[in-house]
Amino acid sequence: MWRYIVKRLLLMIPTLVGILAITFAIIQFVPGGPVEQIVQQLTRSGVPGETAVASTQLIKGATGLAPDEIQQLKKLYGFDKPPLTRFGEMVWRFARFDLGESFFHHQSVGQLIVSKLPVSMSIGLWTFFITYLVCIPLGIAKAVRDGSAFDLVSSTLVLVGYAVPGFVLGVALLVLFGGGSFFELFPLRGLTSDNWATLPWWHKITDYLWHITLPITASVVGNLAVMTLLTKNVFLEEIRRQYVYTARAKGLAERTILYKHVFRNALIPLVTGFPAAFIGAFFTGSLLIETLFSLDGLGLLSYESVIRRDYPVVMGSLYVFTLLGLAAKLLSDLSYLWIDPRVSYEEGGQ
Template sequence: MNLWRYLAKRLLLMIPTLLGVLLLTFAVIQFVPGGPVEQLTQQLRHSAEGGEAASTASSGLYRSQGLDQEQLAELKTLYGFDKPASQRFIDMLWRYARFDLGESFYHHQSVGSLILSKLPVSMSLGLSSFLLTYLCCIPLGIAKAVRHGSTFDLLSSTVILVGYAIPGFVLGVALLVLFGGGSFLQWFPLRGLTSDDWATLSPLGKALDYLWHLVLPVTASVVGSLAVMTLLTKNTFLEQIRCQYVLTARAKGLSERKILYKHVFRNAMIPLVTGFPAAFIGAFFAGSLLIETLFSLDGLGLLSYESVVKRDYPVVMGSLYVFTLVGLFTRLLSDLCYVWVDPRVQFDAARG
């Protein structure tokens, strides 16, 4: 019963949080200059005047730019700005309650289908980075904790901290120069996720070609998170190794291997396991603008940036709604995993 009460409370708390995020973003958008009406009007003026540079400052200037009030009203109606902001916000909430994210101003397709079309690219990048991070950081962190203070520990810490200090896009540029046909080797492709002859390849050839294109962008995006997770793993294992129950187990004559993997491993994995759902689900929606731009990957990061620049408000609000909703449920799932892996945490305590 406590579990269901806790879930009901958390689900109810999601509603004001989600509304607050949407309301704040919607309010900020109202004060951002250069909306879709202004941008389209300026494009029409450039076309009429042969590309002469000018700017639109207020609706009072539209008539001097070749648009009368009737045409201006039609543009506002086209983009939905003929209604008051409060009514537009309420209409948006009603659509979102039915998971209708609206239609993009510039792509001329639904926001939901647009996000789904960009999702495979970001999912490939994020999921590969996630798997590589966890597969490397856990054994490396355990090895560092067991050999704390050794030469291996110091050298590996130096390498991963240097990698952490290098921004992902800088590392990406270096990888392209070194291995992407820049000034040195041409081992990996410069851009995209598939080769030009991808459609003619066998299923195994397609898989290998896809992985081949992922090597450089995944390497550029994984180095920073790898350093953080490795040090977190090391510190949690090191903290557990110094606990009293480990000394007691050693006094009973248990081997170091049995102590490490039977007792220490279970307790030390709690922080990593609780962060696993957020990292796993986040991998499906991970969008790195710089990495995607650098390697010409048309994913969610590039979509979000372009929608902000073009003032494509349905895409901005729709993607924010999806990401916030996913983030809230992921946080709830992480808390449930914490209770699942650590019996000392009770829902009564969380409720209180």
């Protein structure tokens, strides 16, 4: 197993570098980079002035820029070097977990990601836990009652929820319960109230839960169908296997067969996806949900970084997300070994 782990870790390196290289190459052909945006802003200002060099703003109030001033801008943002040189320097920084500094936020990319992480974690982790806690029992109940009225009605409800986009449901929830046109039961924005820091600890908890009710509902409903139907199909396949008929022939109770024999085998494909889903929950900030409920998380940060051509944030966040995604994939594969000892990753063992 250790040989397999080392091999997978080594394979992560070219995979990670390849993803960064493709994204970096695409960026080179995208018009409207940070230098072009600064030049456009300065040209649009229309106020003659002097050139002033500072840490965050090179030139103020110019109607036109001389070639040497544009060259200074390129040097400020690091675009005075060839693309291969810049790519090599970026990879070397990333290898030392130095993600660089944002062009527009004027702080390190690492600090920026960490500052936005609590919002995305609040949405992602609650969505993750609620989805698993609802879908697995519901999927088991549907498998046991396959073809019944309960199975038909529950399938219809979860599929309707899946068909409705999360942001559309979010708008409907705001209109109905956020003071839009009917009831004002929940707040419109943020994860906490403005006076949250002064509240007693029990009021902090209730205030936080009060604020996340609508965004979590909008995020969870669309996720229920896939996990519920997956759970149902996996359990239904196990229930129809020969060993279940043999256990029934021996006179075992249905409850014993379900929880002692079927449950362990059926949970293997569900549990093996747990590491990837859990790690992904930290970074599952939905741009539309965050925008709709005024939540400043990673989804909104990524969108703004692409629009503003904040390349250090784009590449730095991509590096972190890809690295964690590859680690989650490795943990998912290893979980097969922990759950089912019959699985082997040795040569010719699988």
